[in-house]
Structures are given as C-alpha cells and as structure tokens.
Amino acid sequence: MTDTNAEQSGPALSALLQERRQFAPPPELAAAANAQPGIYEEAAADPLAWWERQAEHLQWERPWDQVLQWDLPYAKWFVGGKLNASVNCVDRHVTAGNGDRVAFHWIGEPENDTRTITYAELQRMVCQAANALVELGVKAGDRVAIYMPMVPEAVVAMLACARLGAPHSVIFGGFSAEALASRILDADARVVITADGGYRRGTASALKPSVDLALEQCPDVRAVLVVRRTGQDVLWREERDHWWHELVERQPDTHQAEAFDAEQPLYIMYTSGTTAKPKGILHTTGGYLVHTSATHRLVFDVKPETDVFWTAADIGWVTGHSYIVYGPLANGVTSVMYEGTPDAGGQDRWWRIVEQYKVTILYTAPTTIRTLMKWGEELPAAHDLSSLRLLGSVGEPINPEAWMWYRTNIGRDRCPIVDTWWQTETGGILISPLPGITATKPGAAMRPLPGISADVVDNEGASVANGEGGYLVITAPWPGMLRGIWGDPERYQDTYWSRFAGSYFAGDGAKRDDDGDLWLLGRVDDVMNVSGHRISTAEIEHALVGHPRVAEAAVVGASDPTTGQAVVAFVTVKGEIAGEDGEALVAELREHVATTISPIAKPRQILLTPDLPKTRSGKIMRRLLRDVAEHRDLGDVTTLLDSSVVQMIDDKMRTAPGGAGDE
Numbered sequence: 001m002t003d004t005n006a007e008q009s010g011p012a013l014s015a016l017l018q019e020r021r022q023f024a025p026p027p028e029l030a031a032a033a034n035a036q037p038g039i040y041e042e043a044a045a046d047p048l049a050w051w052e053r054q055a056e057h058l059q060w061e062r063p064w065d066q067v068l069q070w071d072l073p074y075a076k077w078f079v080g081g082k083l084n085a086s087v088n089c090v091d092r093h094v095t096a097g098n099g100d101r102v103a104f105h106w107i108g109e110p111e112n113d114t115r116t117i118t119y120a121e122l123q124r125m126v127c128q129a130a131n132a133l134v135e136l137g138v139k140a141g142d143r144v145a146i147y148m149p150m151v152p153e154a155v156v157a158m159l160a161c162a163r164l165g166a167p168h169s170v171i172f173g174g175f176s177a178e179a180l181a182s183r184i185l186d187a188d189a190r191v192v193i194t195a196d197g198g199y200r201r202g203t204a205s206a207l208k209p210s211v212d213l214a215l216e217q218c219p220d221v222r223a224v225l226v227v228r229r230t231g232q233d234v235l236w237r238e239e240r241d242h243w244w245h246e247l248v249e250r251q252p253d254t255h256q257a258e259a260f261d262a263e264q265p266l267y268i269m270y271t272s273g274t275t276a277k278p279k280g281i282l283h284t285t286g287g288y289l290v291h292t293s294a295t296h297r298l299v300f301d302v303k304p305e306t307d308v309f310w311t312a313a314d315i316g317w318v319t320g321h322s323y324i325v326y327g328p329l330a331n332g333v334t335s336v337m338y339e340g341t342p343d344a345g346g347q348d349r350w351w352r353i354v355e356q357y358k359v360t361i362l363y364t365a366p367t368t369i370r371t372l373m374k375w376g377e378e379l380p381a382a383h384d385l386s387s388l389r390l391l392g393s394v395g396e397p398i399n400p401e402a403w404m405w406y407r408t409n410i411g412r413d414r415c416p417i418v419d420t421w422w423q424t425e426t427g428g429i430l431i432s433p434l435p436g437i438t439a440t441k442p443g444a445a446m447r448p449l450p451g452i453s454a455d456v457v458d459n460e461g462a463s464v465a466n467g468e469g470g471y472l473v474i475t476a477p478w479p480g481m482l483r484g485i486w487g488d489p490e491r492y493q494d495t496y497w498s499r500f501a502g503s504y505f506a507g508d509g510a511k512r513d514d515d516g517d518l519w520l521l522g523r524v525d526d527v528m529n530v531s532g533h534r535i536s537t538a539e540i541e542h543a544l545v546g547h548p549r550v551a552e553a554a555v556v557g558a559s560d561p562t563t564g565q566a567v568v569a570f571v572t573v574k575g576e577i578a579g580e581d582g583e584a585l586v587a588e589l590r591e592h593v594a595t596t597i598s599p600i601a602k603p604r605q606i607l608l609t610p611d612l613p614k615t616r617s618g619k620i621m622r623r624l625l626r627d628v629a630e631h632r633d634l635g636d637v638t639t640l641l642d643s644s645v646v647q648m649i650d651d652k653m654r655t656a657p658g659g660a661g662d663e
C-alpha cells in the first residue's frame, strides 16, 4: 500500500497497541444507554430490517415501499417514502408538546451576546424564512447558496430550504470570493443567503464584500438575502439585495410544508478531492435523515429531555450539517451553538461555556484538543465540568496522547470517548465505539456501527490479516451515503467505485489490531488534513501556478504537531530572483493562496527551488518532497531552497528504492 499520514506517529501507536490499553464503558452509563448489547448481532442478521427500524423514529407522510434499491453505484433508500426534513427537525417536536424545549443555546463570540431559541421559536423562524424564499421565487429543486457566520439564521436558512425541497449548498464563511463563485456556478444557485459579517478571533470579519465580488462572476444570481450581524457598512444593490430583518421578519410565521420524495436532494456540500476542482457531494432527504438521527442517538447516546449537546464545529462543514443541524434537531435535542474561536475572551472560554450551560456531550476535533492541551490543564481544572458524560472526536486520526489528555483532563476519567470516523461523502458516522457496549482504546475508532459493513483490503481487494495495514472499504450501501457528485457522474464512479469492485473506496488507510478493532491511519491519496480541514494538494498547486511569477508548483502535507498536517509548497519561478526578493515573493504567494482559496489553505512554508524532482514519466515525486519537508527543519521563514536541500533531494532520488521511476 502507499504511505499514510499516520506513519509518523508509528512508535507511540505501536507502544499503545502492545500495551493494549482499553477502557470499559462505565456501568451506570451502560445500564441506561440507548444502544444495548445484542444490537450488532441484530443488525448483522438483517441490516435492511435494522435500518427500517431506525427509519420508524421519523415522521413519514407516506411510508416506503422498498427499503433499498441498489443499482451499483447508485442507491435509493426508502423508495416511495415521503417526508419533509424541516417538519421532522422542528414541527414534529412542537406538535408533540415540546415547543418550550430549547433547540439552541446560541453563544456569540463577544461576551454576553447570547440567544436562547426554543423549538416553537425555531418553527416560527423557519416558516418565516421559507415564506421569504418563496417570495424570492425559490421552488423545489432550486439550489440556494448559504455563506454565513455561525448564527442561528444559518440553521434557519438551511431548514427553510429543506422545507421547500430546495437543496442548499453551504459554503464555509472562511472561503474566498473566488472559491464562493466557483461553487455558486457549479451548483447554479440563483439565490444567496449571507450576512454583513460575523465575529471570529475577536474581530468583526466581513462576508458581504466577498459575495459582491463573487457575484460579478455569477450573473444568474437574482437575489441576496443578508442578515445584519455586525452592523458594519455594506454595499447595497437595490434590485438584488434584501435585508433578512425586513424581508423575513414581515412574513407570516406559519407555512404549510409539502412532503417530498425520500430521494429529493437535500444539499450539496463541496469538498476537496485529488484534482483542483472541488467535488459537489450530493445528499438526499430520507436516508440521510435516518442515518444522521440514528447515529446521533446511538453514538452519542442522547437523551432529549436532559442532554445539552455541543458539536464544536462550523455549519460550513459536514460535521455541522449532520451533528449541529439534522441529527440533533431530528432527535429533538438541546444543543449549544458557539460562534467564535476557542480562545475568544480567554483560553478558558470553552470551559466557561461547558460550566454555564451544563454541557453533557462535547464533540470536537483532535487538532482543537491538541491546541487546548498546549494551553495547559490548569484551565479546564479551574472549572466545574462535572456535567460532561460523553466526549467525541472527529476529523482525523486522534493521536493516543491527545486522546488520553482529553479523557483525563476533560472527561476526568469518567467519560467514554467516541472516536468517530466518517466523511462528507458518508453523510454520518460509520465507524465508532458505542457508549455502553464497546470498550474504547486511545486512538482507535473500534468498530463499524450496526448496519455498516467495512473491511481492510490489500491492493487486490483481498482482506488483510489483523495487524496488517490496508485500504478501508465499505462493502455495502448505507442510508447516509452520497448519491453522486453534482454534475459529474463519471467522477463519482471513478473516485469511489472503481478501485475495488463492488466496494466504496474511502481513500483512507486502516488496520485491525489483534482484537479485530479498527485503527484509521490517514489518507492514502493526495488529500491533506490540516486542522481537520480537508484540502487538496492539486487545488493549491492550481492556485499557485495561477500566479504570474510561478512556473511550477508541488504541494505536500507535512506532519505538524498541532494541525496534524501542514501545507508545504515547492515552487519554481519564472525568471531570476535575488535573495530579498525571494522573501517578498513567498509572502505574496502565501497571500495569493489565501485569497484564491481560503486562509486555511495558506502554506506554512513555501520553498523556492530551481527544480522539482520528477519521475522519468514527468510525475512530481511527492513522497520525496514530503520527506524533505518533514525530516529537515527548513526554518520558519522561507527563502530560496538552498543547494544542500537540492542536494538532498538529489541524493534521495538516486538512493530511493527502485530509482527515480518508483513513484
């Protein structure tokens, strides 16, 4: 198999594997957990019947005729069934008499800027927003782009689209105007919902100017709905722009929702692949809602009456879609939604939130855990975190050190940790322990969930033995699976269904330990994972060569103690550069990437090099460049790649097994 990102943490990993450290579920949790022993066997005996039972937790206007129609690689779940996602997430709970239950404790980044939104209020807000979208001409099937800060209106906008059967495409607020434009164009969205700005890292950032810039390239967008969040000045186009507080808030607060087919598109979420063009991952309504609500109920063991659930992620990513919006709301749970960064107002901000809102379940990413670790255990120790009963991790392999720190300092050795593996494409969690049943091990995602079939295979697709590395594949369809790549069926087939016949290729390396438990080992393709964000090497290379001074660029993900991986770029330039000039050019190129894609894609280092190492067939030898980036301290300030590094590349090229043609 090819190399994986997690090999750098090999020694620590194998030490733990040898030690076989594991934690049993706490007995008091086990007794009352939603998932009880026998569930794995029950689901394995008849997976479709098992998913059908999960579907019965939702409200269907018309029952399905068939659970699954599988025409590889296209799945239809709950065929013939009709439902409305927004009704399931909101109205249903109000009708059941739970209108007064809090849906969101919303916490703005500035201190004391908070809102409490009950299910009844959420229903009124969603109905008003749906009526406003109707006034703007939105019909079932129309795509709506959402480019928002973490404010309640972002959730309301998503649910209003869902209510009308109009697929939303949420674009993370950190993306540049250029990235926004390309996504609006690809989805052919005609309406954009945004805000003047938002609060992040202690300051008001602007969003509307990026929309204005993006829309210069998108003539078909006819309406922009703008939430006033910060009060900053915005440019206004009378014929196109509408204030949310004017258009939405004058609408009636009831709306008769229509039930849609289970396979009605619910949303498109763009994510990075191995080429420069992001993929529009398509999710539909019934299967996705069944998958997210079932996994949320079982993996997080939620109790709607008592839990306060906090997914510390942005709704601009799939984690926010599935476990801030659709999963928790379908289950009628109370969530915390926080706008800002973990250190806004002090590095103990999160622990103050947990203490004040009595958060019971916290779900975050390893990169954040490592940042919190750096800030010291004194900060969480100074707060009452006794409300917590369960912790979750997602986004990248969690290193055992961070896992243990999380367990000891946040979970106080009481709370189980669920390390949940999934992807934008999978819609919801596929591999995770189940609290109450499954033991946990620091760094292991443990087992495929009930109803999910996974395997670890070699190059030929044969299962590998325990202890051996291989490729993770999913061997049967699941309800939350992507239904395709927007506008690109060929790429859908090629990316996921062509590598191994009949199985879904996830792009991750994995192995099973001697107990048969699963450990995820990182990506096996040219996709990087920087602070839990999925970033394509090809996309950054494309941005770099778009700069007039760049001749060629190669980007690699080098391991980084905090962000997991960091972007390192090797660049050859057109023409000569003198020493001083080099530094200025590097700064300019880093900025260029930030403005073309997003600040999250900005290279940590750019090395200007006279040449790039290539195979005889002209392919850049990325693995070699990654070695260079990882094994030598090239300094923080980047300058012209010096001759010793060139020499090293050269040496490695000559000594690499199989010679230069090996890659």
Ligand code: WT7
Binding pocket: 271, 318, 319, 393, 394, 395, 396, 397, 398, 419, 420, 421, 422, 423, 424, 425, 445, 506, 507, 508, 520, 521, 522, 523, 529, 532, 533, 534
């Ligand atoms: C990639 C998917 C799932 C929502 C956030 C990321 C990596 C995700 C884990 C985990 C090891 C993980 C994989 C996967 N990943 N969770 N628990 N252990 N790796 O979604 O942006 O689509 O990225 O994130 O490499 O392929 P995404």
